[in-house]
Amino acid sequence: MPLRAKVASSVSRTAAALSRAAGKGDGSVIGGWIGLKIDPELLAHLANGRSIALVSGTNGKTTTTRLTAAALGVLGPVATNSFGANMPTGHTSALAKAGRTPFAVLEVDEHYLPQVIEATEPHAIALLNLSRDQLDRAKEVAMMAQLWRATLIRYPAIRVVANADDPMVVWAATPPAGPLRAERVVTWFSAGQRWHDDSWVCPECGSAIERSGEDWWCAGCPLRRPRPQWVVEDEGVLDPTGAWHKVQLQLPGKVNIGNAATALAVAAEFGVRPTDAVSRLGTVTSVAGRYAQVVRDGRNIRLLLAKNPASWLEAFDMADEAPTLLSINARDPDGLDTSWLFDVDFAPLRGRQVLITGDRAYDLAVRLDVNRVPFQHVRTFREAVAAVPPGRLEVIANYTAFQDIRAELDRVN
Numbered sequence: 001m002p003l004r005a006k007v008a009s010s011v012s013r014t015a016a017a018l019s020r021a022a023g024k025g026d027g028s029v030i031g032g033w034i035g036l037k038i039d040p041e042l043l044a045h046l047a048n049g050r051s052i053a054l055v056s057g058t059n060g061k062t063t064t065t066r067l068t069a070a071a072l073g074v075l076g077p078v079a080t081n082s083f084g085a086n087m088p089t090g091h092t093s094a095l096a097k098a099g100r101t102p103f104a105v106l107e108v109d110e111h112y113l114p115q116v117i118e119a120t121e122p123h124a125i126a127l128l129n130l131s132r133d134q135l136d137r138a139k140e141v142a143m144m145a146q147l148w149r150a151t152l153i154r155y156p157a158i159r160v161v162a163n164a165d166d167p168m169v170v171w172a173a174t175p176p177a178g179p180l181r182a183e184r185v186v187t188w189f190s191a192g193q194r195w196h197d198d199s200w201v202c203p204e205c206g207s208a209i210e211r212s213g214e215d216w217w218c219a220g221c222p223l224r225r226p227r228p229q230w231v232v233e234d235e236g237v238l239d240p241t242g243a244w245h246k247v248q249l250q251l252p253g254k255v256n257i258g259n260a261a262t263a264l265a266v267a268a269e270f271g272v273r274p275t276d277a278v279s280r281l282g283t284v285t286s287v288a289g290r291y292a293q294v295v296r297d298g299r300n301i302r303l304l305l306a307k308n309p310a311s312w313l314e315a316f317d318m319a320d321e322a323p324t325l326l327s328i329n330a331r332d333p334d335g336l337d338t339s340w341l342f343d344v345d346f347a348p349l350r351g352r353q354v355l356i357t358g359d360r361a362y363d364l365a366v367r368l369d370v371n372r373v374p375f376q377h378v379r380t381f382r383e384a385v386a387a388v389p390p391g392r393l394e395v396i397a398n399y400t401a402f403q404d405i406r407a408e409l410d411r412v413n
Contacts, residue, residue: 008042013031015027030089032088032093047095052123056107057169058310059307060258062287065082066287068263074277075102078103081093105266123270124270126266130166132198141168149175156175163188168199168203173186187230189228189265191261194314198310232261245264260278296385302393304394304397305402312344313345320394322391323355323394324354325378325395328398329398330359338363356375356377381404
């Protein structure tokens with residue numbers, strides 16, 4: 001690297017280490033921020049010489065990135081932003097900290113995908129899904145699909161691994177008819193998509209999207225579900241040869257088998273055989289604190305992150321039939337608008353003990369009352385633990401509420 005980049009990289013590592021030592025966080029943002037101030041091209045310099053995979057989408061990025069890094073580890077050391085800092089500052093910090101690894105797997109915020117593609121020149125990109133998220137400041141889903149589509153048109157040589165079940169992703173990953181379509185290599189995976197409320201209208205022509213079982217098609221133009229090469233089937237994954245691989249994860253829910261299928265598909269783009277990679281997926285036990293289990297006062301507490309309607313639907317699928325604490329904040333990282341709560345069907349929680357807390361607990365209370373779900377309001381996490389019997393306590397929280405509860409558990413430690 002140029003001398004300026006070497007200095008920036010060294011300062012980035014030092015700043016991140018000081019942040020961790022001072023207890024101000026993991027350093028995954030401040031280190032990259034300072035490094036990029038010294039050398040605005042630092043991310044490109046750090047990416048040079050590595051074979052890189054990018055993972056982007058509204059939901060599942062952090063988990064899929066962690067699983068992909070585990071799968072790609074068959075080939076050698078892999079740099080990754082494992083704490084979920086998914087903007088260029090986080091990517092810069094992760095690559096600077098890792099040193100000269102031959103591979104990198106980076107989670108990328110969907111808004112920043114064009115910028116990170118330009119800086120890192122990835123070998124492959126995984127496109128997971130697109131749904132509503134923080135609409136008080138973020139793009140509408142169709143606008144995000146358009147951004148992705150326009151970006152990928154400029155990079156026809158990049159291998160794309162994309163979700164065949166999401167019409168918005170399919171449209172974004174499929175180039176317009178012509179020479180570019182023949183050049184683009186797209187590998188399709190099917191992990192199932194239970195959330196359909198952001199893809200009723202075709203992004204190409206505006207006609208209705210029709211559905212029958214797993215299949216979907218546009219009523220007014222040729223856009224339709226492509227045939228996937230990687231498919232979740234039962235407790236495993238079918239690869240493009242038709243071979244079935246049992247997936248044994250320590251992470252809950254069918255959605256994570258879908259994330260595992262994506263990871264195997266991405267790793268295959270680097271030449272990793274699924275038979276070599278599948279056993280490594282089971283080594284992932286917690287992802288940036290998500291799915292972590294902690295025992296406190298006879299309660300086995302499991303932490304689940306849910307940030308928008310689609311991810312709350314999956315969180316209910318993961319959670320056991322046990323007392324459940326819901327925590328909602330509306331601070332800047334969460335998005336300030338909580339109206340999305342009315343897009344979540346909380347009916348699956350009926351019949352279990354439900355507790356609510358967080359800055360916006362009263363917004364959640366109104367929603368649960370409309371959904372006829374009885375609940376108990378608690379002011380602190382400690383009060384919630386005391387209010388449930390010994391055994392499992394499921395905790396489902398959005399971003400900052402999740403971090404508040406993690407911090408509370410750390411203080412108890």
